[in-house]
């Protein structure tokens with residue numbers, strides 16, 4: 001077998017989401033797709049707004065010579081300038097195009113960042129429950145993923161994070177609005193994280209970087225999403241337009257170290273090099289040109305709010321305990337059975353597909369991704385009720 005043992009084991013141990021996807025395909029073939037209620041994937045159900053499609057068509061159709069050639073590895077200068085100006089206006093920090101590296105989605109961006117940052121054995125702290133790909137991305141570049149549980153409200157537990165910091169700690173990763181909980185961190189929470197990291201960096205004698213992974217920034221209801229770099233100078237933002245512009249298949253995002261990051265110029269140089277040697281070379285040319293004029297734009301979050309409203313009160317009334325999700329089209333209820341995997345199987349018997357919290361490093365819960373059509377939500381409720389009734 002030419003496949004490494006490491007990859008074989010990783011594939012076996014990982015991806016509950018993929019397993020649910022496979023199981024879902026089987027159930028759909030057996031029962032008809034319209035009778036299976038698939039809440040397992042975070043694939044946007046809404047189409048990109050018309051202006052996004054128009055921008056992509058214009059970007060693809062340009063007659064300017066050289067539009068489809070290689071470019072500087074960090075991206076087109078005019079696109080980096082557009083992103084830098086947008087961030088400067090939003091944050092009040094002295095961002096410029098020189099601080100931006102365009103990348104292949106947030107997943108590509110995180111790999112570029114970890115490549116640039118990690119020596120073998122360096123540690124990156126992630127907060128559970130977490131987007132499970134972080135563990136693979138960190139391992140790809142020789143790092144060690146250190147998992148620290150969040151508190152009962154899925155907010156950072158500062159003492160627990162302090163307890164996990166060692167001399168090898170390079171960074172803490174946060175993700176707000178969060179996958180899988182839907183929770184958004186307030187300014188007070190971020191200020192607390194920033195103050196803690198300043199103290200801990202001084203204690204261990206080097207800077208701990210705060211990595212903020214923000215693909216869901218514009219999909220929020222009733223809450224502000226504060227700019228993390230205003231709470232802590234040594235912050236690196238990684239994001240994409242997979243969710244806000246509903247373009248996950250187009251693979252476009254950017255990495256933006258704060259202008260106040262220690263050694264920011266060297267970091268941008270290292271990120272640019274990592275983008276090249278990981279084989280991305282540069283982010284897709286057409287998509288870069290398209291998103292340059294779309295910074296701050298988003299699908300209408302009210303579409304997702306309406307879906308949450310169809311589901312959240314109904315599930316709570318059935319007895320499901322759910323921390324208020326304020327964005328990111330996910331919720332993370334407690335499973336009614338202590339064994340979340342068994343509980344997810346019970347839901348599956350009602351043709352409802354969800355993902356066990358175990359798959360996100362937080363057993364005892366399950367994730368519902370409510371970026372599905374309204375009929376799926378409405379027709380699934382009887383199944384959720386049938387299972388909940390057993391536990392009342």
Ligand SMILES: Cc1ncc(COP(=O)(O)O)c(C=O)c1O
Pocket residue numbers: 042104105106107108131175178179213215239240241242248253
């Ligand atoms: C928290 C989080 N980070 C990163 C990603 C990767 O996004 P992209 O499609 O931009 O690579 C996702 C995708 O679901 C995500 O949920």
